Amino acid sequence: MCVAGATGRMGSTLIREAVARGFRIVGAVAAKEDPNINRTLREAGICDLDVRIVDPLRIPEAVKDADVYVSFTTPEAEAANLPVVADLGKKIVMGTTGFTDEQMRKIKDAVSSRVPAVFSPNYAIGVNILFRLLRMMKVFPAGYDFSIVEIHHSGKRDAPSGTAKKIGEIISEVRGYTSISYGREGLNARKPGELEILAVRAGGVPGVHEIIIAGPYEMIRIEHTAFSRSVFAQGALYAVEWVYKQERPGIYSMDDVLGGL
Ligand SMILES: NC(=O)c1ccc[n+]([C@@H]2O[C@H](COP(=O)([O-])OP(=O)(O)OC[C@H]3O[C@@H](n4cnc5c(N)ncnc54)[C@H](OP(=O)(O)O)[C@@H]3O)[C@@H](O)[C@H]2O)c1
Incomplete structure (x- = not known):
């Protein structure tokens, strides 16, 4: 690869x-x-391989012997x-x-009509199982509020995380939320139809995502x-x-990769 x-x-x-898992790095x-x-x-101190690190103009050379x-x-x-x-036909x-x-x-x-490709905002298996679990949240009666809190290292450039956005999309789809609040200040009460997504940037945290589901008398917190x-x-x-074995071009997700798991 x-x-x-x-x-x-x-x-x-x-x-x-x-x-460590026996894949061959060729570029x-x-x-x-x-x-x-x-x-x-x-020489860069990454691993014991004499593969040269090249700039993006040399991608054709870097992917020449790669399958993915x-x-x-x-x-x-x-x-x-x-x-x-994609033009070079690489997965x-x-x-x-x-x-x-x-x-x-x-x-x-x-990309989509040229090669098979997997795009995912989060490759952790647990997070992708969590995406599936969230679809069950449809069964909560009206009156239960959903909020998402994510914590990442202070070097992370984008906020909220791609994973928090994806969690937000799933929850909005199953619960009918129509807008998102990314934080509160001053006189700013929660409005009907509003989902909350809050981002914290601190230290070296690789990634925490918490979904808070609160009704009038109880609260559930699911955290990855x-x-x-x-x-x-x-x-x-x-x-x-998985993508190495795919022949049909298209954009696939980790859900496709995990299949019936
Ligand atoms: N899907 C997931 O499971 C998952 C998990 C963790 C992170 N992420 C995402 O993955 C991305 C990278 O995260 P990270 O923490 O590894 O960030 P990072 O440490 O900043 O690494 C990104 C690297 O890409 C380099 N880069 C910039 N332009 C490039 C180009 N044209 N060609 C090749 N390399 C280039 C950057 O160089 P410079 O620093 O010189 O710009 C940097 O070394 C972020 O979008 C993050 O949110 C996804």
Whole structure:
């Protein structure tokens, strides 16, 4: 596989997990300003491989021997790189979050008819099972409020997290919420039809998502905590194995990867 964002928090974790699990890394891509460009993964201190880290202009060379391109970068980088990768006919696993609707529409247009690709805002198996569980929340009677709180490390660029947005989409679909409040200040009571999504940025937290469901006399709190980035890497590697076997072009989700699990 070829890994983009190879020197980043997720990319470097993914490379280490992939090597430990016997996947073959044949290409590595980083931002063109990255000080590790033209160094090997070994020289960059990521793993014991002499694969050279190249800038995005050299993607054709980096993916030449790869079956799958795995990417954890930035929305701007994905918008520039994924159409190139799809044109080269390489299968894709992408985990970046924080896209505008317009960016995501263009990427889907460029990829969906060319190659099989898995896009997921969260590759943790537990989070994807949680997405399924949330659909059961339909059964709560009216009068129960839903709120989402997410906590991430202070280096995270986008807020709320892609996962919190996805949880919000599912809850809005099953509970009929029509608007979202991203925080409160002053005289600002909760309005009917309003879902709450709150983002906290602190320290080195890899990711916590909590769903609070409160009625007049009781409250349920469902929380997922990622202990380390390895959980996202593990899920992304399941997606790599799955997408490798797909022949039909299209954008798939982790739900497709997990199938009947
Ligand atoms: N789906 C999931 O399970 C999951 C889990 C965790 C994180 N994420 C998402 O994954 C993304 C990356 O997260 P992170 O914590 O790893 O961030 P990060 O440490 O900032 O890593 C992103 C890396 O991509 C690099 N990059 C920028 N432009 C590039 C380009 N054109 N080509 C190749 N690489 C480029 C960045 O370089 P510079 O620093 O020089 O810009 C940086 O090294 C974020 O959107 C995050 O929300 C998803």
